[in-house]
Amino acid sequence: MLKIFEFRITFLLILCLNLVACSDTNQPKTYPFVYTEMIMGTSFTIKITTLPAAVKIETLKNQIKNLLDKLNGDLSTYEPKSALSLFNQKLSSDWQIIPNSLLIVLVEAQRISQLSAGAFDISVGKLVNLWGFGVEPMHFSAPDDNILKKVLATLGYQHLLIDKPASKIKKQQPELYLDLSAIAKGYAVDQVALLLEVQEINDYMVEIGGEIRLKGQNISGAGWKIAIEKPTSEKRVIQKVVSISNIAMATSGDYRNFFELEGKRYSHTIDPRTGRPITHQLASVTILNNSAMTADALATAIMVLGEDEGYRLAQQQNIAALFIIKTTEGFVEKSSSAFIKFFKETS
Numbered sequence: 001m002l003k004i005f006e007f008r009i010t011f012l013l014i015l016c017l018n019l020v021a022c023s024d025t026n027q028p029k030t031y032p033f034v035y036t037e038m039i040m041g042t043s044f045t046i047k048i049t050t051l052p053a054a055v056k057i058e059t060l061k062n063q064i065k066n067l068l069d070k071l072n073g074d075l076s077t078y079e080p081k082s083a084l085s086l087f088n089q090k091l092s093s094d095w096q097i098i099p100n101s102l103l104i105v106l107v108e109a110q111r112i113s114q115l116s117a118g119a120f121d122i123s124v125g126k127l128v129n130l131w132g133f134g135v136e137p138m139h140f141s142a143p144d145d146n147i148l149k150k151v152l153a154t155l156g157y158q159h160l161l162i163d164k165p166a167s168k169i170k171k172q173q174p175e176l177y178l179d180l181s182a183i184a185k186g187y188a189v190d191q192v193a194l195l196l197e198v199q200e201i202n203d204y205m206v207e208i209g210g211e212i213r214l215k216g217q218n219i220s221g222a223g224w225k226i227a228i229e230k231p232t233s234e235k236r237v238i239q240k241v242v243s244i245s246n247i248a249m250a251t252s253g254d255y256r257n258f259f260e261l262e263g264k265r266y267s268h269t270i271d272p273r274t275g276r277p278i279t280h281q282l283a284s285v286t287i288l289n290n291s292a293m294t295a296d297a298l299a300t301a302i303m304v305l306g307e308d309e310g311y312r313l314a315q316q317q318n319i320a321a322l323f324i325i326k327t328t329e330g331f332v333e334k335s336s337s338a339f340i341k342f343f344k345e346t347s
């Protein structure tokens with residue numbers, strides 16, 4: 001990842017239904033800027049509908065690449081020398097100065113942890129590794145119960161202290177190990193979006209590993225058309241296409257990154273309260289939010305909470321969430337009030 005940005009498998013199918021649109025004269029219109037690449041283990045795609053004259057394509061590509069490299073160097077657990085890895089490696093409880101990107105992501109991660117009563121917890125990193133979804137090559141095995149209990153006892157986001165004005169953090173538990181996979185891609189999306197906006201680019205789609213942010217219009221002069229995938233591992237099928245803009249969207253699901261053992265599915269989303277991968281009937285959650293970072297983290301938080309608790313949180317906190325639930329009759333959708341309201345107000 002950022003091998004954060006790692007290939008944890010994009011479970012959103014980004015459909016550019018309007019990659020080519022026809023004008024009155026039947027001349028096909030194509031995006032003046034499309035940049036898609038594998039980077040840091042995952043893919044990203046950036047599309048711009050109108051490119052200001054002052055913006056040079058190659059310069060912009062370099063700026064985007066440099067920004068993503070910088071964020072990888074700050075936030076990735078897969079980069080042994082990243083600011084995050086250095087903090088993880090130090091078995092000390094001293095205050096440590098960190099870069100601004102890491103500070104912003106940690107502050108938001110802690111806010112979502114509190115909001116979700118610990119369902120979202122970046123200190124699950126060790127458990128992620130233990131279950132075989134982490135930095136080491138996937139090994140697909142359920143850990144020994146005693147080891148699990150021992151590791152679980154040392155975790156907890158509350159062991160991380162943040163001094164925001166001083167840009168410093170410290171661990172109260174020296175072995176604390178943080179994993180930002182569920183939030184850093186969203187942050188990177190926001191930062192790329194900002195890079196575009198300061199250059200007066202106001203019609204774009206930015207997508208990194210399935211987390212998206214959209215602004216303005218697509219090449220057809222309409223809202224961006226984004227497909228939400230049916231949460232099935234067999235083949236890629238569209239559940240729903242939404243036409244949205246001026247918003248970010250993130251999805252968490254149990255259907256791409258998992259392993260099966262003795263007929264049971266183990267997802268890469270860990271419930272920090274049990275130390276085990278989630279096993280409920282909620283197959284995916286899609287969140288809409290102004291911030292891709294917030295949407296990214298909330299998707300994981302609600303995925304952990306499950307269909308009922310997650311829905312309650314979405315209602316209580318006015319979170320725009322679409323739930324796709326596995327039932328014996330197939331997949332059933334359930335939308336929070338804020339999700340329904342978003343489409344009423346924008347259609």
Ligand code: ADP
Nearest residue numbers: 008119120121122128181182252268269270300
């Ligand atoms: P993806 O990264 O595949 O888009 P998510 O955004 O849901 O999916 O992030 C899942 C990743 O987040 C896991 O691979 C793991 O590294 C980490 N993670 C798992 N469970 C939690 C949790 N309860 N809180 C925070 N991060 C988690």
Ligand code: MG
Nearest residue numbers: 182296297300
């Ligand atoms: Mg997430």
